[in-house]
Amino acid sequence: MEQQSHTYRLTWHGITIRVVHTPRRWSAIENLEIRSIAPAGAPLPITATGYRSHFIPIGTVDVHGGDVVAQLDEEATKPDWRAHIEASRQGELF
Numbered sequence: 001m002e003q004q005s006h007t008y009r010l011t012w013h014g015i016t017i018r019v020v021h022t023p024r025r026w027s028a029i030e031n032l033e034i035r036s037i038a039p040a041g042a043p044l045p046i047t048a049t050g051y052r053s054h055f056i057p058i059g060t061v062d063v064h065g066g067d068v069v070a071q072l073d074e075e076a077t078k079p080d081w082r083a084h085i086e087a088s089r090q091g092e093l094f
Contacts (some may be wrong), residue, residue, distance in 0.1 A: 006093050012072050015042045029055045045075030
């Protein structure tokens with residue numbers, strides 16, 4: 001039985017993000033859909049396109065909290081994201 005999805009909005013570093021959590025999909029998996037909506041398609045540390053559908057074992061969000069902001073903050077410390085931020089500040093000629 002598929003459980004009803006819950007939709008949340010949050011703001012992270014000036015980006016509005018919509019998170020849709022489906023606790024049980026296809027009676028087999030839990031799903032988090034994360035999408036940047038303002039600005040639309042803005043890159044996030046977990047996705048260059050501003051969209052990510054993340055499948056996890058059922059109950060993972062209940063056990064670990066599903067804190068999307070903490071995940072974004074953690075990923076934002078990695079070299080790839082820091083390089084993206086630096087390039088965004090400087091602008092790119094080519």
